Amino acid sequence: MSFISMDFALFVTAALVVYYVFPQKHRWVVLLAASYVFYGFSGVANFAYILVTTVSTFVCAMLIGNKGTEQKEYLKEHKESLTKEEKKSYKAGIKKKQRLILAVGVLINFGILVYLKYADWSIAYINLFRLSRFGRTDFIPFKNFILPLGISFYTFQAMGYLVDIYYGKYEREHNIFKFALFVSFFPQIIQGPISRFGELAPELYKEVKFDFNRIRSGFYRVMWGLFKKLVIADRLAAYVTETMAQKESYKGLYILLAVFFYSMQIYGDFSGGIDVAIGVAEMFGVKLHENFERPFFSKSISEYWQRWHMxxxxxxxxxxxxxxxxxxxxxxxxxxxxxxxxxxxxxxxxxxxxxxxxxxxxxxxxxxxxxxxxxxxxxxxxxxxxxxxxxxxxxxxxxxxxxxxxxxxxxxxxxxxxxxxxxxxxxxxxxxxxxxxxxxxxxxxxxSRDVPSAFQAFKYIFTQWGSFNIVNVYENLSLPKEDFIVAVIAIAVMFIFDLIQRKGSVRERIFRLPVPLQWMMLSLLVTAVSVFGYYGPGYDAGSFIYGAF
Amino acid sequence: MDTVIEILKGVHPEIDYETETGLIDKRIFDSFDVVNIVGELMDEFDIEITAEHMIPENFNSAEAIYALVQRLEEE
Known part of the structure; x- marks a missing residue:
């Protein structure tokens, strides 16, 4: 089920109703049920993968935790009789066993991810090697796996938890259902953010009271995400694809513009998707970690990577x-x-x-x-x-x-x-x-299609600047004049709000305005998304770029 | 404490580690220095320093580093 669909809107509304009708203490159960229903929409077969990750991580964490408890009790019991060296040697023995359990957990889970994600890539190289070395043409067939929804994200999240338990950073979760919710929480499963147990677990399991302002605030965030995704990212996607596909004919400024627009597209797409995830989670009273901090205002590449997909x-x-x-x-x-x-x-x-x-x-x-x-x-x-x-x-x-x-x-x-x-x-x-x-x-x-094609595109940027004609952008490269103008204005709006955000939350500022103005702002945002959202031919709202990673 | 200061002197001998409290904040140590110091500390005191200990507060002064070592030795 796509984040941008009527189905998802109905699903979230229904989940919210059930969530807030349910007894406060057990509301996390509704989140778990909703997360599994959401996951079920991606294909029932996918359950096997997420269940293996959930159960194997839970069991490994339990075994590592038990070893830790065993060590604590042993050292407490033999506090007086053990020398410093004996204590050290005992601890080293326990650590070794814990490391082994950790290795098993990591191998199982990253093993699945690597196998599903890189099987065909490896097969291609094996086939190439066999052909060039032995002249064999009996190629190993490709597996053509379809990656289960969010497998990269939930695997990373679960393995982060396991490593943290190994280092004794937190107490392990004793309830497998609560842990299953940590792995599968639906707003973040498609493209993150990748949460840490210490931050997300208390948010998921706490008792949440109904708060209309929080729901409204979450809704604002969702709409802002949709603005970035639908008004900016999806509008620019066709131009970027068309230009790169015809780079022999449209060089110089056309490619430079495509490069610039792709930066806007990917930021709008990914940060917009994260806004939707954070906004939906907020409606359920769950605070997710931010994933972007105005990355395009970074002054170095290191800083950029501290502010993009944080x-x-x-x-x-x-x-x-x-x-x-x-x-x-x-x-x-x-x-x-x-x-x-x-x-x-x-x-x-x-x-x-x-x-x-x-x-x-x-x-x-x-x-x-x-x-x-x-x-x-x-x-x-x-x-x-x-x-x-x-x-x-x-x-x-x-x-x-x-x-x-x-x-x-x-x-x-x-x-x-x-x-x-x-x-x-x-x-x-x-x-x-x-x-x-x-x-x-x-x-x-x-x-680009491949590495040589990327270098070629880069080379083309510096040629034929004089041949640029904006009419080609409008008429031959899938960005009609009206769409071009809307995209440029929307990008400007996005950056203006990014700059305002430097001095604190924009939503908090809006909520300090008189009530009619607050509603007017929300109506403007909803209208902008509805009217200027790009719903052109061949449009597929479901395909978030990072969802494929 | 003397051993810690000796290790630190091996990296930047010119610093007065008795008084300096901004080794990271003032960028006296760069990331290369910190990792190499951590290596020496792990070897010398047979402790395990992990990602969660890698925060400026633990490395801003010789005293803070010594406190970290003591904490890890007790664990």
Whole structure:
């Protein structure tokens, strides 16, 4: 069931009625039932996958938790008799068992995800290898799996929980039905945000009272999400697709415009979908984590990734980057390199040896950061899709972040040398502009067929600027003049509201206005979505871009 | 505490760790320094430092780092 359909509106309304009629203490049961009904609409067969994740994660967390309890009790009982070393050795034994259970849980769940998502990608490479190496033409057939709804999102969420339980961050959930709700909560299952147990669980299980203002506030958020999705993203989609498909004929500014519009499209699509998720959850009294913080106003790529799809970024940071970065093996590798450099070239060497010494010291220092960062970006690329262009996209992000970090001292020196005001409007604007376009250019991989095609599109941007004629945009590239004007105005509105939001919630400001004005604002928003929402031919409201990841 | 200061001196010998309370906030340590210090601390004290400990408050001063080490040793 799509977020943008009458079915979904009716479903949420019915769920809200039942939710608030139900006894306050047990309202979470309605959320669980609603989440499973919603999930059922995506195909009953999909239940098997989400059930395996729910049950296996619950059981593994239970076993890890039991080991923790066993350790606590044992140490309490033998507090006086054990030496410090004996305690340490006992704890290490328990940790080893917990690690084994964690590994089983992670392997089962990521195993399913990787198998479903990358089976065909792997088969293609195996077939290619067999053909080129042995000349075999008996190709292994593709599996053509259809990914179960939200599998990436709920798997990441469940595995985050399991790792947190392993590290003793929270007490495990003892009720499997409550845990099932944490995994399947319907507003966030299609495209996130990816929540942490410590944040989401209390929200889901708390006793929620009916509050009309909260429902109204959630409704505002939903409508704002629909505005971004229907008025902006869906209106621009056809132009982007058409231009990229005909890039040999429409080069230069046409492609540059497509790149710009795709940035607007993906932001409207993804952040709009998140607005709908957060708004619907709010109506049920559940506060979800924000996923965007005006990313297009970021001054560096690192900052951009702290403000775009924030919950995925922090997930990768906490569960891939830090565990690798703080891994004794990787830290030791860096140290070994530094020691080797010192031994081989000497601290007080000169000339080329001094250069080699410095290089080994700097590289050794960077290994515990850059190897995990490389893994994060490789995984992020793979997460977006089982195609090489996504991997290349991820690796470009890695390279740009490394360059940004390494060139920062030079950049600071230049700022000092030319007496530029780092905190001034001009410098900030320059950095925002640079970051926006770098990220937009990287998205060419997203809208191209493959890697060579993406490089070609990038090359084409810098040719034939003189041939641009806006009439072609209106008449041949699926963005009629009226739609073009509506899109530009809507983008401006979106950014104006983003800027207003910097000083606090826009909705709270609206709610401080006189009541008639509040209703007028809401009517305006609803009207804008109804009248200017893009419901053109071939339009499929259900297809959120991130839903496919 | 002396061992902690010795480890920190190995990274930035010029800092007065008795008084400095803004190692992260003032960007004296960068992320490379912090990870390498964490490696030394884990080896020296046989403790496990994880993602949840990686917050500026735990690394802003020698005292804060020492407090973190003590906390983890007791766990």
């Amino acid at each position: 919950t995925l970024g922090t997930w990768f940071k906490d569960y891939i980057f830090y565990p690798l970065s703080l891994n004794k093996g990787i830290i030791k590798l860096g140290r070994l390199l530094r020691e080797h450099g010192e031994k081989r070239y000497g601290k007080d060497s000169r000339g080329l040896k001094k250069l080699c010494y410095g290089f080994t010291q700097q590289l050794g220092k960077r290994i515990p950061i850059y190897i995990p960062m490389f893994m994060v970006w490789f995984t992020t690329g793979m997460w977006h899709g089982s195609q090489n262009r996504y991997v290349v996209w991820g690796l470009f992000n890695f390279v740009f972040i490394v360059l940004g970090t390494e060139l920062e001292p030079i950049s600071l020196k230049l700022v000092e040398r030319f007496k530029l005001n780092e905190a001034g409007f001009m410098m900030k604007s320059y950095r925002v502009f640079k970051t926006f376009w770098l990220m937009s250019f990287l998205r060419i991989f997203d809208i």
